[in-house]
Amino acid sequence: MRTPLVAGNWKMHGHLSANADLLTALVSCADLQTKALEVLVCPPSIYLAQAHSLLAASAIQLGAQNFHPQNQGAFTGEIAAPMLQEFGVSYALVGHSERRSLFAEDDTFLLAKCQAALSARITPILCVGESLEEYEKGQGLEVVRAQVTSVVRALNPEEVQSLVIAYEPVWAIGTGLTATPEYAQQVHAEIRDQVAHWSEPSIAQQLRILYGGSVKPENAAALFAMPDVDGALVGGASLDAASFIAICQAAAHTS
Numbered sequence: 001m002r003t004p005l006v007a008g009n010w011k012m013h014g015h016l017s018a019n020a021d022l023l024t025a026l027v028s029c030a031d032l033q034t035k036a037l038e039v040l041v042c043p044p045s046i047y048l049a050q051a052h053s054l055l056a057a058s059a060i061q062l063g064a065q066n067f068h069p070q071n072q073g074a075f076t077g078e079i080a081a082p083m084l085q086e087f088g089v090s091y092a093l094v095g096h097s098e099r100r101s102l103f104a105e106d107d108t109f110l111l112a113k114c115q116a117a118l119s120a121r122i123t124p125i126l127c128v129g130e131s132l133e134e135y136e137k138g139q140g141l142e143v144v145r146a147q148v149t150s151v152v153r154a155l156n157p158e159e160v161q162s163l164v165i166a167y168e169p170v171w172a173i174g175t176g177l178t179a180t181p182e183y184a185q186q187v188h189a190e191i192r193d194q195v196a197h198w199s200e201p202s203i204a205q206q207l208r209i210l211y212g213g214s215v216k217p218e219n220a221a222a223l224f225a226m227p228d229v230d231g232a233l234v235g236g237a238s239l240d241a242a243s244f245i246a247i248c249q250a251a252a253h254t255s
């Protein structure tokens with residue numbers, strides 16, 4: 001019912017020749033050009049034009065890691081959602097824990113980013129997740145619930161329908177630690193309940209909820225087997241073509 005989505009977040013990695021090698025490998029893999037799966041790469045902004053050109057004949061989609069909520073203005077160094085749209089960007093990350101913690105992006109700012117993306121016909125991937133300290137105190141569900149609520153309750157049903165949510169426990173990002181499939185399922189089910197509560201149950205049923213945090217070929221299939229895990233937001237493993245392809249294949253086979 002929900003088409004799985006696997007998104008590769010390259011973070012601040014890449015250079016022209018390595019990007020070309022990676023994208024060429026992805027484009028030439030037939031398993032990534034299937035209707036059973038959506039595949040997305042999110043390179044650093046300066047490489048979006050390169051990726052747009054290399055992905056032109058492919059079903060692989062292009063995502064942005066960041067943008068500013070205003071459409072234009074005196075915001076030196078920033079990029080606006082309509083600019084991303086001109087380069088074929090169809091998804092954008094919003095609220096990644098690195099943006100929340102390193103760049104102090106709060107819930108109000110993240111809601112404005114979601115609204116700006118939606119206005120530019122770009123699907124926001126709203127990232128939520130608890131810190132290690134919050135996890136250890138048993139506050140994971142409460143934190144995630146609040147992060148989801150702050151955005152979803154302010155959007156109308158059509159907007160929520162165009163949203164993707166990614167659950168990324170901060171303690172699992174880049175650490176090699178992964179949430180167990182059962183814990184991920186518990187949080188994803190809670191996210192879906194929250195969306196149903198603040199929006200509409202039918203919209204919540206259609207919403208794709210991705211898991212992120214040390215997803216690798218070895219753990220992907222078990223995560224994707226969970227009923228509310230609809231794909232992955234992959235960091236480190238998305239920089240290696242063979243690993244990213246294996247994760248995509250696992251998503252296609254377990255959907």
Ligand SMILES: O=C[C@H](O)COP(=O)(O)O
Binds near residue numbers: 174212
């Ligand atoms: O956006 C991706 C996440 O931060 C996960 O990164 P990771 O797969 O390197 O843990």
